[in-house]
Structures are given as C-alpha cells and as structure tokens.
Amino acid sequence: ASLEIHEAADDPQKILRRVFGFSSFRGLQEAVVEQVCAGGHALVVMPTGSGKSLCYQIPAIARPGTAIVVSPLIALMQDQVAALRELGVRAATLNSAQDAELSRQAIRAMQQEELDLLYVAPERLLMDSFLELLDNCRLSLFAIDEAHCISEWGHDFRPEYHRLGLLAERFPAIPRVALTATADAPTRRDIIDRLALHDGRDFLGGFDRPNIRYGVQPKTTARRQLLDFVKAQGGEAGIVYCLSRARTEEVASWLTDQGISALPYHAGLAPEVRARHQERFLKEPGLTIAATIAFGMGIDKPDVRFVAHLDPPRSLEAYYQETGRAGRDGLPAETLLLFGMQDIAQQRRMIEESNAPDARKRLEHRKLDALLGYAETTRCRRQVLLDYFGDSCEACGNCDTCLSPPQTFDGTVAAQKALSTIYRTGQRYGSAHVIDVLLGKTSDKIRAAGHDQLSTFGIGTDFDAKAWRSILRQLASLGLLHIDLEGYGALRLTEKSRPVLRGEEQVSLRREVGARRKATASGGS
Ligand code: ADP
Ligand code: ZN
Numbered sequence: 409a410s411l412e413i414h415e416a417a418d419d420p421q422k423i424l425r426r427v428f429g430f431s432s433f434r435g436l437q438e439a440v441v442e443q444v445c446a447g448g449h450a451l452v453v454m455p456t457g458s459g460k461s462l463c464y465q466i467p468a469i470a471r472p473g474t475a476i477v478v479s480p481l482i483a484l485m486q487d488q489v490a491a492l493r494e495l496g497v498r499a500a501t502l503n504s505a506q507d508a509e510l511s512r513q514a515i516r517a518m519q520q521e522e523l524d525l526l527y528v529a530p531e532r533l534l535m536d537s538f539l540e541l542l543d544n545c546r547l548s549l550f551a552i553d554e555a556h557c558i559s560e561w562g563h564d565f566r567p568e569y570h571r572l573g574l575l576a577e578r579f580p581a582i583p584r585v586a587l588t589a590t591a592d593a594p595t596r597r598d599i600i601d602r603l604a605l606h607d608g609r610d611f612l613g614g615f616d617r618p619n620i621r622y623g624v625q626p627k628t629t630a631r632r633q634l635l636d637f638v639k640a641q642g643g644e645a646g647i648v649y650c651l652s653r654a655r656t657e658e659v660a661s662w663l664t665d666q667g668i669s670a671l672p673y674h675a676g677l678a679p680e681v682r683a684r685h686q687e688r689f690l691k692e693p694g695l696t697i698a699a700t701i702a703f704g705m706g707i708d709k710p711d712v713r714f715v716a717h718l719d720p721p722r723s724l725e726a727y728y729q730e731t732g733r734a735g736r737d738g739l740p741a742e743t744l745l746l747f748g749m750q751d752i753a754q755q756r757r758m759i760e761e762s763n764a765p766d767a768r769k770r771l772e773h774r775k776l777d778a779l780l781g782y783a784e785t786t787r788c789r790r791q792v793l794l795d796y797f798g799d800s801c802e803a804c805g806n807c808d809t810c811l812s813p814p815q816t817f818d819g820t821v822a823a824q825k826a827l828s829t830i831y832r833t834g835q836r837y838g839s840a841h842v843i844d845v846l847l848g849k850t851s852d853k854i855r856a857a858g859h860d861q862l863s864t865f866g867i868g869t870d871f872d873a874k875a876w877r878s879i880l881r882q883l884a885s886l887g888l889l890h891i892d893l894e895g896y897g898a899l900r901l902t903e904k905s906r907p908v909l910r911g912e913e914q915v916s917l918r919r920e921v922g923a924r925r926k927a928t929a930s931g932g933s
Pocket of ligand 2 (some may be wrong): 809810
C-alpha cells in the first residue's frame with residue numbers, strides 16, 4: 409500500500425483523496441498543509457474535532473524523510489499510529505510501554521527513510537541519544553501536538569514540554585508545526601516565542617461549537633441547581649467539574665442518592681479505579697462523572713450531552729476546553745456554569761498565595777477577570793467567548809442570554825464616568841487605580857499622579873468598589889474598553905467608547921450591579 413501512496417506523493421489533494429479517502433479539505437487545513445509542505449512553520453489553533461491531525465500528516469507523507477510527532481498522551485499516539493497503518497501509512501511510535509524490538513524496528517525504518525511518521529513523547533525526544541540519532545536522519549517536519557503545554561501561560565503546563573525550544577536551535581531547517589485546541593493571545597505569543605515560530609504563520613479559527621448551549625447561573629443553592637440541571641437532561645451522559653478531589657466524591661455520592669448514577673474521577677484515585685470509572689463512562693449509557701480537570705484530556709466520547717461546572721474554571725480557555733467535551737457528535741448539548749463571587753475570591757487568594765512571579769499572578773487575575781466578564785455579560789455568551797479567541801459570530805439564539813435576555817439598567821452615565829476617568833488618567837492604569845479615582849480615594853499614588861485634581865475625582869460614589877469592578881468588566885466584555893492582557897492590565901478606550909462618551913449611545917448593564925448601587929442600598933432584593 410505504501411507504494412501507491414508514494415506514487416501520489418507531494419500532491420496534497422491526491423494524498424487527501426487516495427490515502428485518507430476524503431473529497432475535500434476542511435476549514436484551514438488546506439492553507440496549513442500548503443504552508444508546511446513549502447517548508448514553513450505554523451501555529452495551528454483549531455478546536456478539537458476540526459481535523460488538526462491532517463495538517464501535519466499530509467505534509468509528513470508529501471515531504472521526504474520522517475516527521476517527528478510529539479504528543480503527551482501515549483494512548484492517543486497508539487490509536488493514531490494504528491489508524492494510519494490501517495490506511496497504509498508508514499507510521500510508528502516509540503514509548504516506554506512497548507518492547508525493545510518494536511522500537512529498534514521503528515528506528516531502523518527511520519534511518520532507511522522508510523518511515524513517514526514517528527510519534528514520541530517529549531521526554532523521549534529530548535534524550536541526548538535520541539537527538540543524536542535524529543542528527544543523522546532525514547526529517548520532514550516536527551509536529552508538536554497539545555502545544556499549549558509548552559506555555560506557563562496556558563492551562564496545562566507540562567515541564568517536559570519546556571525544553572522543546574531546543575528543536576529550533578538544533579534543527580533550524582526543519583519546519584515546526586505547533587497544534588492546540590485552545591490558546592488565548594498571551595498563550596499563543598508564548599508558544600511562538602518558545603518554539604521560535606516568528607517567521608511562520610498562525611492559523612486560528614473555527615471555534616464556534618453551535619450545538620453547545622451555554623448557560624450561567626449565579627450560585628445560590630448549588631446542589632439543588634445542579635440536580636435540576638442534570639435531571640432536565642433526561643438520563644444522558646455528562647460531566648460535572650469540581651475544584652477539589654474531595655468534592656468530586658461528595659457530589660458523585662450525593663447525585664447517586666438522588667437517583668442519578670454518578671462516579672467520581674480525580675488524579676488521587678488508584679489507577680485501576682480511575683481506569684474502571686473511565687471505562688464505565690465510555691461504555692455505559694447515561695453515566696455522570698463528577699471530576700476534577702484531571703478528567704477529559706484524551707477522553708473521546710462523542711455523546712457527552714452536558715457539562716456542568718459546580719466550581720468556576722480558572723480561565724475562559726479552560727472553560728471552553730471543558731465545555732467543548734460536550735456534543736462532539738454535533739448533536740445538541742447543554743452546559744451550566746454555577747458562578748459564585750466567593751469562589752472567585754478563593755481563586756484570587758490561591759493566585760496570591762502561590763509562589764509564581766508577579767507578572768504571572770497579574771496575568772492569572774486578568775484571566776479570571778475575563779471569565780467574570782463572561783459570566784456577567786448581557787451580550788450573547790457565544791460572542792463573548794469567540795471574541796476572546798479572536799473569532800466571531802452573530803448573536804447565536806442558543807445561549808441563555810439570547811434565549812432569555814437578562815434584566816438590565818441604563819448604565820450610560822456610569823459608563824461615561826468610568827470611560828472619562830480612564831481617559832483623563834492617561835489610559836495607563838488598571839482597574840484598581842481607576843476605581844480609586846472614581847471613589848475619590850486619596851492614596852499616595854493618586855496624589856503623586858495629581859489625580860485628586862481631576863474633574864472625575866470622586867464622581868463615582870453612587871457605586872461601591874465591587875459594583876465598579878463589575879461595571880468595568882462589563883464594559884470590557886461589551887468592547888467599550890480594552891484590558892491590556894499582556895502588559896500591566898491597563899484599561900484603554902476603544903473605537904466604541906467615543907459615541908458613549910459623546911452621549912450618542914446608551915449602555916445597558918446587568919441589573920445585579922444596579923442593586924448594589926449605594927444610593928439605593930436600602931433594599932436588599
Ligand atoms: P483534532 O485533532 O482537531 O481534534 P482530528 O484530526 O482527530 O481532529 O479529526 C477529527 C475527525 O475529522 C477525524 O475523524 C477525521 O478523520 C475527520 N476529518 C479530518 N479532516 C477531514 C476532511 N477534510 N474531510 C472529512 N473528514 C475529516
Ligand atoms: Zn447567544
């Protein structure tokens with residue numbers, strides 16, 4: 409079979425049809441394949457299921473030599489290799505789980521230029537002896553799968569990925585393709601820096617998962633809310649994400665008591681228990697898994713019908729990836745995020761107490777802010793989510809804010825106060841400082857900057873600091889101000905700020921904030 413393949417070699421269209429049996433490329437595949445076949449580097453950020461594998465597999469077949477594919481997941485590598493061999497592609501894997509003779513065969517095939525793809529774990533690739541071996545082989549490309557693992561800014565940093573940067577120095581002429589399903593702007597930049605992809609191209613797109621319905625509720629009676637949601641799913645399979653191991657066990661046993669068959673899953677369970685729970689989830693219909701984020705990566709169950717977050721995820725990236733495990737089959741799926749201000753406070757504490765460098769802490773806080781902005785938005789949630797990844801869509805009609813628009817109040821004056829304060833302080837300060845000015849706080853920093861002399865000093869006392877934080881987040885998610893994610897979190901005006909400042913456009917904000925208005929603080933409801 410491999411002979412036929414190599415007759416078709418170097419024409420990507422032919423490889424697509426003859427080897428993979430597909431009639432046409434999807435989305436950005438063709439552009440990526442073209443870039444890599446021509447010897448260029450690429451960063452590919454496309455959601456799970458969108459067909460990232462072909463982006464390097466086709467160039468691997470088209471170009472002479474062996475492609476080295478780095479992946480953190482042994483089980484997935486084995487599946488991929490088996491599937492490729494089925495199609496007649498010369499693929500192999502090297503991993504600690506296989507016997508020595510198989511490894512020797514794979515290496516021999518590579519040395520004789522009779523191997524198209526070799527899948528390896530990063531720690532294997534980075535062994536000196538293996539790198540020396542590669543020095544003497546003909547290589548077609550490096551594909552780095554799950555590339556977000558290289559970035560400490562990403563949501564799943566893996567130390568063994570860190571040293572992959574040396575590929576650029578040691579093999580400068582070999583194209584590098586980094587692939588991931590989720591990476592926001594700072595993470596993308598970090599991947600590009602670490603793998604030295606600066607003169608490559610990035611391919612970003614197709615983030616919309618239209619069959620997933622997004623929903624957020626303020627957390628009130630958490631378990632009751634969760635139970636109502638799970639019951640409404642009519643016995644289908646789903647995942648409930650929790651922050652701690654203990655909680656996954658509590659939730660699973662509580663759900664079981666309520667008549668929903670549920671199992672816990674977390675990294676602290678004995679390996680055989682974990683394997684058994686995962687196996688049952690894949691095979692038995694209608695099982696709910698209460699899990700920490702240890703569950704999911706590499707789980708391929710197409711008919712997960714719901715994903716609930718009992719505790720908030722750490723970022724919108726994590727949220728997108730976790731909710732993205734629902735509805736892989738394209739059929740309708742539902743999500744629920746239960747959102748409590750206390751949880752956020754706890755996460756902020758965890759960030760502060762970690763021994764990460766300050767720049768990292770600031771970034772984590774701002775990622776949390778983006779998540780808050782999403783939770784509090786009055787816009788279509790899908791639009792806010794896609795915006796965050798540099799993608800866009802029309803108001804979707806399939807999220808809770810589209811389906812039952814939230815109660816709002818006229819926040820035009822509040823927005824004008826905030827925006828003009830940002831403007832007058834030079835668009836160089838983060839939200840804490842802007843709020844201090846609005847509230848008329850006289851700190852040393854404010855006096856030193858002369859901000860107590862501004863006309864907007866103290867004009868915002870009709871809201872408290874908490875309400876202002878929410879207003880600023882909402883303005884950001886409305887696109888009326890920009891939070892500099894990569895610097896110190898400075899707030900800046902945008903094109904859309906102007907008409908609001910001139911009084912030409914109204915701004916409506918979510919009602920809960922209005923309720924915290926100081927002037928009307930008499931009622932609590
Ligand atoms: P990802 O790595 O982005 O999660 P995969 O590469 O595993 O996605 O592809 C997801 C599915 O889509 C696979 O079953 C694959 O065979 C299929 N697929 C990929 N590209 C095409 C295409 N051009 N036409 C039809 N099916 C495709
Ligand atoms: Zn919507």
